[in-house]
Amino acid sequence: MAAEQVEAARVLEALRSVKDPELNVDIVTLGMIEGLKVSDGTVSFTVNLTTPGCPLKVQIEKDVRAALASVPGVNVVDLKMGAKVRKSIETQGDLIPEVANTVAVGSGKGGVGKSTVAVNLALSFARAGAAVGLMDADIYGPNLVQMMGVKGKPEIQGKTILPVPALGLKLMSMAFFIKEDQPVIWRGPMLHGAMKQFLGDVVWGRLDYLFIDMPPGTGDVQLTLSQIIPLTGAVLVTTPQDVALSDVRKAAAMFRTVNVPILGVVENMSYFDCPHCGERAEIFSHGGGRRAAESFGTAFLGEVPLDIRVRQGGDEGRPPVVHDPKSGPALVFKEIAEKLAAIISVNTYKKYEQEMATRA
Ligand SMILES: Nc1ncnc2c1ncn2[C@@H]1O[C@H](COP(=O)(O)OP(=O)(O)OP(=O)(O)O)[C@@H](O)[C@H]1O
Ligand SMILES: [Mg+2]
Structure with a gap:
């Protein structure tokens, strides 16, 4: 028994030499090691990455094996690579206690591709293995049901609503509750109530990421929404031309007003590769998204x-x-x-580090 403890300690010591390249902190300090067992020269454990689709998985696995290769007495390494997404939000009254991260997709302007980006990003996360929800907060023009090709309706169970499973994620939209082609007229308190229901009464269950497709503009509605919905941060979508950029600046200012971090900028409709001649055309100009990201001090x-x-x-x-x-x-x-995903992991860790520092 004593020998085993010594060996486990040595294994951990060796693992401390492996750093998560993005966080630049060792994987033991980050709490990534789970279920470490050492028995007769066989070491078994799981390395939990901060997000399932992590492109650094291969690198980290290689580094872990290399670190253990130099520990005397370790003959077999039974290593599993897993993922545990950490919670970055605290919600008032914990409306969604099992949701780890919430990401709003917004822009100052209509029609730049927010919903398209929200759908395809959420699906990319789900395909990487994350538990994902997608909430259509565009109460005036909800498009996500159509964009996801969903035919079903949410099941209502007493006071709670079950989101509709679609293409590997869970979807909720106002479009499920209104008749097609019927305009929705909202007053402030109704909007507040509806969004609260979309969070509190919808059985999202355990989610790694909940994506929220915001309505266009930076008026009262958007401001209210970004206050009601507890947000890890916002992704801003813009097209490259100057007129769109001035709108995305307004969106950035709005999120800043309510202390929502801007996680990054996506430039949509960035260029067109002609399928016939192969030439690239920059119909709406090019590079504005990158410049906007730089000016906001956020990622492109x-x-x-x-x-x-x-x-x-x-x-x-x-x-x-x-x-x-x-x-x-x-x-x-x-x-x-x-x-x-990497930006969210780094931000969450920095937040955690700051909290630890203030407590110490
Ligand atoms: N990269 C793209 N290539 C081709 N079409 C696109 C692209 N991005 C978006 N679109 C199309 O442009 C239209 C507007 O996109 P979308 O509905 O996603 O924008 P939006 O910003 O959510 O609009 P709204 O402000 O009305 O909510 C849609 O028909 C969509 O299919
Ligand atoms: Mg939209």
């Missing part, structure tokens, strides 16, 4: 091309991330999702 997450498959996929309820996962746009969304 990526450029989504203007692509007929994205538009068709949206109209027909066949998002490219699921129905054409090898296509250019789907790969771009996957890359953006990986960047975003």
Whole structure:
């Protein structure tokens, strides 16, 4: 028994030399090691990454094996790579205690592709293995049911509502409750009530990420929403041209007003690759998203091309991330999702570190 304890301690010591490259902190301090057992030269444990789709998985696994190779007496390494997404939000009254992160997708302007980005990002996270929810907060023009190709309706159980499972995530939208082509007229308290219900009365269950598709604009409604919904942060979507950029600045200012961190900027309709001649055309100019991100001091997450498959996929309820996962746009969304997941992990860790420092 004593020998085993010594060995476990030595194993942990060796594992302390492995750092998460993004956080630059060792994996033992980060609490990534679970279920460590040492027996007759066999070491078994799980390394829990901070997000399931982590592109650094292969690197970290290699580093872990290399670190243990130099420990005398370790003959077999039975290593599992898992993931545990940490909670970054505290919700007043804990409306959604089992939701770890909430990400709003917003823009100052209509029609720039918020809903398209929200759908394809949420699906990219789900395909990477995360538990994902998608909430349509665009109460005036809810599009997500159509974009996801959902036919079913939410089940109501007493006071609670079950979100509709679709393409590997859970969806909730006002479109489930209104008649098609019927306008929705909201007054402040009704909006407040509806959004509270969408959080508190919907049985989201355990979620790693809940994506929220925001309505266009930066008026009262958007401001109220960003206050009601506890947010890990916001992703801003813009098209590259100057007129759209001035609107995204307003959106950034709005989120800042309510202390919501801006996680990054996506430039949508960034360029068009002609399927016939192969030439690239920058219809709405180019590079504005990156410049906007720099001026907000936030990350530039990526450029989504203007692509007929994205538009068709949206109209027909066949998002490219699921129905054409090898296509250019789907790969771009996957890359953006990986960047975003890393940013969320780093922010969560920094927040945790700050809390520890203030307590000490
Ligand atoms: N990268 C793209 N390539 C081609 N079409 C796109 C792209 N992004 C969005 N679209 C199309 O542009 C239209 C507007 O997109 P979307 O509904 O996502 O914008 P939005 O910002 O959510 O709009 P709203 O402000 O009305 O909520 C849709 O028809 C969508 O399919
Ligand atoms: Mg929309």
